[in-house]
Amino acid sequence: MSGEPKRSDARRNRARLVEAAEALFDEVGADAASMNDIARRAGVGPGTLWRHFPDKGAVTAEVVGQSLDGLATLAAELLEGPGTRDFLRQWASALIRHITRYRGLAASYAQAAGNADSPLGARCHAVEEAAAGLVRRAREAGQVRADLTASELIRLVTAVAWVEETTPPPDTAGRLLDLVFEGVRPR
Amino acid sequence: MSGEPKRSDARRNRARLVEAAEALFDEVGADAASMNDIARRAGVGPGTLWRHFPDKGAVTAEVVGQSLDGLATLAAELLEGPGTRDFLRQWASALIRHITRYRGLAASYAQAAGNADSPLGARCHAVEEAAAGLVRRAREAGQVRADLTASELIRLVTAVAWVEETTPPPDTAGRLLDLVFEGVRPR
């Protein structure tokens, strides 16, 4: 089902669809890009898009999945690395950049984090586990309060990203993230 | 336009529409209640609903407007009152309760806060001004950092409300609000 299609035209169409979705997400946002538009842009019929992806969430997962995996990788690198003073803050910034890459992702993530069997949900879970490692290390370094969980941190950071994508400029994500990080410092 | 209609049946229908909208908001959320459903529930044609309210935002504004005004009033009362230690926190909790009253309001508010000429936007502006008074007083009392603005506080609290309405239980609004208030304390 999710494995690579057997026929060559099917493989080609799938690649075109992902490419078209990426382009549209970039132009109008992940929420405003309609399935019909994606199919038209890819030069295939709507039915073809729907056969390759069971719903719109699957398309989103395909487009942003790689970048999401990158977040888990970044967390692992920061964990193994020399440990800059603000490694947790760095990772949070990356999370915000990722979410605000395409408009409309914050809602998708918050929803995906709930039901873990969705295509995005599984990846969100992996990210959360990676974040847990970072939080543990930050705690041991005395940078965050002992009772802070990774889930709470992600919720707060995602919320900041939501504000950023919802409200008009000037951008306030940096400032709000500052305040959040003040709030999670040890007492 | 916004004044009370002249004919008796028009006035009656308008009241029925607001009542129906309230009921549906309560049952399925402000985002999931469709205009057609509201009209059907009120026992009128869709055209009638659209003549009374120019768009869905106007219906939302009508339903939640009174409660929003209540927030401004509460802020004024807390300002004039004896000044409990956690008056700002009390008000923030009220804001969260208001937003989570019907599911789907957080997005409406964040959007309304942007364009001030929308029916909700004007009221949001009034709330923000009322909040500014509270923040000033909290600052004078040494409860919040000197550089915190009312706008920032509202953004953070609205974001927490968004998390609350977006993620499945268990509810985390209280805990996240705790962290936010740690973050805005003076340094």
Next chain:
DNA sequence: ATATTACCGGAGTGGCACTCCGCTAAAAAC
């Protein structure tokens, strides 16, 4: 060269926000 079938295009479905218009009944004029 033929048979198989994976895959395609696109029409169709029900629901959405929103518009338009012919008709009715409420109010005004007499």
Next chain:
DNA sequence: GTTTTTAGCGGAGTGCCACTCCGGTAATAT
């Protein structure tokens, strides 16, 4: 009380959405 005016009504219609279904074709296996 009857007629005229018009505010307001119901509902059909529009173009969009996510999503489904199927007859036909072309890519592959034989």
